[in-house]
Amino acid sequence: MKRRTVLTAALAAPFVRKAAAQTNPTRAETLILVQEYGPNSMDMQGIGAAQPVNGVSLNCYDTLIRFKRVPFADGIMTHDLKDYEPGLAKTWQVASDGMSCTFKLRDDAQFHSKRPVTAKDVKWSMDRAVSIGGFATTQMAAGSLEKPEQFVAVDDKTFRIDFVRRDKLTMPDMGVTIPFVFDSETAIANSGGDPWAKDYLKNNVAGSGAFKVESWKPGTETIYTRNDDWKCGPLPKLRRVIARDIPSPSTRRALIERGDADMSYGLPPKDFKDLADGGKIRVAAVPVPNAIWYVALNSANPPFNDVRLRQAVAWAIPYEKIMSAALFGRGVPMYGGPETNTGTAWPFPFRYNYNIEKAKALVAAATGGAGISTTLVFDAGSATIAEPMGVLVQESLAQIGIKVELNKIPGANFRGELNKKTAPMVINRFGGWLDWPDYFFFWNYHGKNSIFNVASYQNKDMDKLIDGARFAPDTATYDAQVKAFLQMGMDEVPMIPICQPFHDVAMQKYMSGYTYWPCREPDFRFLVKNA
Amino acid sequence: MRAVLFRLAGAIPTLCGVVLVTFLLTRVLPGDTATYFAGPTASAESIAQIKASLGLDLPLPVQFWRYIVALGHGDLGMSLTTGQPVRTEIVNRLPASAELTLCALILAIGIAVPLGVLAAVRQGSIVDHICRVVATAGVSLPVFFTGLLLVYVFYFLLGWMPAPLGRLDAFATPPPGKTGFFLIDTLLAGDTETFRAALSQIVLPACTLALFALAPIARITRASMLAVLGSEFVRTARASGLSGPTVVLTYALRNALLPVVTVLGMVFSFLLGANVLVEKVFAWPGIGSYAVEALIASDYAPVQGFVLTMAILYVLLNLGIDLLNRAIDPRARRSA
Numbered sequence: 001m002k003r004r005t006v007l008t009a010a011l012a013a014p015f016v017r018k019a020a021a022q023t024n025p026t027r028a029e030t031l032i033l034v035q036e037y038g039p040n041s042m043d044m045q046g047i048g049a050a051q052p053v054n055g056v057s058l059n060c061y062d063t064l065i066r067f068k069r070v071p072f073a074d075g076i077m078t079h080d081l082k083d084y085e086p087g088l089a090k091t092w093q094v095a096s097d098g099m100s101c102t103f104k105l106r107d108d109a110q111f112h113s114k115r116p117v118t119a120k121d122v123k124w125s126m127d128r129a130v131s132i133g134g135f136a137t138t139q140m141a142a143g144s145l146e147k148p149e150q151f152v153a154v155d156d157k158t159f160r161i162d163f164v165r166r167d168k169l170t171m172p173d174m175g176v177t178i179p180f181v182f183d184s185e186t187a188i189a190n191s192g193g194d195p196w197a198k199d200y201l202k203n204n205v206a207g208s209g210a211f212k213v214e215s216w217k218p219g220t221e222t223i224y225t226r227n228d229d230w231k232c233g234p235l236p237k238l239r240r241v242i243a244r245d246i247p248s249p250s251t252r253r254a255l256i257e258r259g260d261a262d263m264s265y266g267l268p269p270k271d272f273k274d275l276a277d278g279g280k281i282r283v284a285a286v287p288v289p290n291a292i293w294y295v296a297l298n299s300a301n302p303p304f305n306d307v308r309l310r311q312a313v314a315w316a317i318p319y320e321k322i323m324s325a326a327l328f329g330r331g332v333p334m335y336g337g338p339e340t341n342t343g344t345a346w347p348f349p350f351r352y353n354y355n356i357e358k359a360k361a362l363v364a365a366a367t368g369g370a371g372i373s374t375t376l377v378f379d380a381g382s383a384t385i386a387e388p389m390g391v392l393v394q395e396s397l398a399q400i401g402i403k404v405e406l407n408k409i410p411g412a413n414f415r416g417e418l419n420k421k422t423a424p425m426v427i428n429r430f431g432g433w434l435d436w437p438d439y440f441f442f443w444n445y446h447g448k449n450s451i452f453n454v455a456s457y458q459n460k461d462m463d464k465l466i467d468g469a470r471f472a473p474d475t476a477t478y479d480a481q482v483k484a485f486l487q488m489g490m491d492e493v494p495m496i497p498i499c500q501p502f503h504d505v506a507m508q509k510y511m512s513g514y515t516y517w518p519c520r521e522p523d524f525r526f527l528v529k530n531a
Numbered sequence: 532m533r534a535v536l537f538r539l540a541g542a543i544p545t546l547c548g549v550v551l552v553t554f555l556l557t558r559v560l561p562g563d564t565a566t567y568f569a570g571p572t573a574s575a576e577s578i579a580q581i582k583a584s585l586g587l588d589l590p591l592p593v594q595f596w597r598y599i600v601a602l603g604h605g606d607l608g609m610s611l612t613t614g615q616p617v618r619t620e621i622v623n624r625l626p627a628s629a630e631l632t633l634c635a636l637i638l639a640i641g642i643a644v645p646l647g648v649l650a651a652v653r654q655g656s657i658v659d660h661i662c663r664v665v666a667t668a669g670v671s672l673p674v675f676f677t678g679l680l681l682v683y684v685f686y687f688l689l690g691w692m693p694a695p696l697g698r699l700d701a702f703a704t705p706p707p708g709k710t711g712f713f714l715i716d717t718l719l720a721g722d723t724e725t726f727r728a729a730l731s732q733i734v735l736p737a738c739t740l741a742l743f744a745l746a747p748i749a750r751i752t753r754a755s756m757l758a759v760l761g762s763e764f765v766r767t768a769r770a771s772g773l774s775g776p777t778v779v780l781t782y783a784l785r786n787a788l789l790p791v792v793t794v795l796g797m798v799f800s801f802l803l804g805a806n807v808l809v810e811k812v813f814a815w816p817g818i819g820s821y822a823v824e825a826l827i828a829s830d831y832a833p834v835q836g837f838v839l840t841m842a843i844l845y846v847l848l849n850l851g852i853d854l855l856n857r858a859i860d861p862r863a864r865r866s867a
Contacts, residue, residue, distance in 0.1 A: 218613035220816040246814040260694035416563040
């Protein structure tokens, strides 16, 4: 295949050189992106797909609907989870009983294979997402999309979802990077008997999206080329994207500063601060919605099953120092707020601040002066931020008689450690794609005790409030429940929020059209290189 | 020839041992592959599902048997981190590491051997001191530091060197070719432009590695030369009125080379696996960084594949060194 292409090119070259020179993407139409690591699969629904695979889903596949892009600041765009624009569906209508939604597909949309997109493909893709297991199925379930019977191909161009319950997260869940549409015929033809064509789709793109994958060398480089027949939006200005995997952050920074890369993903916060202060590079900073860096205290086991001790720790965290020495200011502080919570916004600044006297008093009341020894656990993969944070916490807690031992755990073991539910203190970061406080609290505070409930916090009253908000019949009830559980979260502090992190991306000044999506991966469709 | 076959047969127990030990070691490592790859929102069922699909729920002997059977078919398993068969990855990445290491080694030999010889001949002179300083610096400066320093000076500040983007800059196309050594493939294809591009990319990482490899080679050359220069046949040669260069190069150096060649073999195999940090700094798609990434993720198959490949290479390399030694030293030929 490859040899044939080369051969044809070589034979044709003398005759078409002039034409080829006009049609090859110019450097202004080519984006050079450097990132720590690239996709490990082409299939975001597949088991074990890493974070960058979201980018493949975003750029090479289409969803029925997309979140509406809204301006954020400084030419950066973000999105509105409650407002949608057409993707593969040109129109959609929620039934009057609120228990189903009917999508009309675009007539002209076609896959990279030139096959028209049909409702049958949509059905196959949705069935796959809810059946394949792993992250995809969990994410679909978050929007009450649970079983294949919910998806109906009414006719060639009409597709319907029957809801199992009224869930405000169903429509937003249709816009994330999981329910995208495969070319089911191509996939099945190459599946080798596997009903979900897992191996084929892991290594091949079979979609309708704005970009095709021209070459993919895992761990080295991914090259995308524009799909000139894309119908679900304005034709992208970029025609070719070269995404290189550059493991060393220092090298990634050097490349962007020297102008050899157009965009650099995933630098340490100090580098983003330097670049932002330097002024030569644009740093697009969006506070990650529904995300915090936090210190979790195991509320199921001693010593932190005593709420006074949890509050003591919350008063003893050196917040300011952490913000400047660990996060270099790349986040929104989540401390020093008012005594009572009045809003429904999340995350919001808890009332705690650095106040060692209050902390000492609480510890004295709880322990009567006996010292405490405990362990603080964090992921080695995020050690750039978590390690200095841990050291500062350790130093500060020593003053109130809590002796902390730091335990850095390699990435592969970290989740296993969280699953054990025994770590007394954990520094971690959580972000939910769907930006609703009840969604965050369901994963992190609910008695269902998911892996993200790092504090193993279990409280029937809390569960009642969270469940009440998740399926609240009206806004007034919803708001009341949310306010109540936010207040309870602040009083009980199983998690001590430190800050809402920025999602930083460094890019050259001539770049425009950057859009922040829940999956945080770069969207090449709207990026423009004005060089 | 018989000796070669005999040596190869002797390596088989070693390789069997390596297969067994790597298999057990990767299983003993803490870390739960299934939990790691189940993703952030994994439920207990989905973790169990992944365990079953990877065969991790089977008893160890069964897992080992499956591994051996697959190995017999030349199948090293699948990497979970990159999602590709391990064999393809190693075949693709080994040439990158080998090319870099060879370039570094040639560079290091080119500098270290003359430096060592001069240091031995002019013992205590300025050259000797330079040799000592270079050797000490080469060993004591960590490679990632020298690498970053070179990038900072020659790429970032001076702009003399191309962006450290890996084996080729983003706009160049890799040469079609079979060896996987870009420097050779481009020349075979007659593509001098890409050859220059590949060459300019390899200069900095090769220098970084060479600096590290300099020390053992220079020191061993110097020590070995000193021993030989003090021996009786050199005195005889001098007394016979042979010129200085003839004595040093023809008589002394040839005899001093034996330990140097042995050390070269060790340095080469050591560099091949240990240049992880250089590969990271220069985004070099080599085998070392591949293995380390896999290790961090508790991804068994690549780690096993890597260790096995390195073991095979080591065996072959030792064989090569032995043969080279025989060519250099007639005594080695006779004693076998």
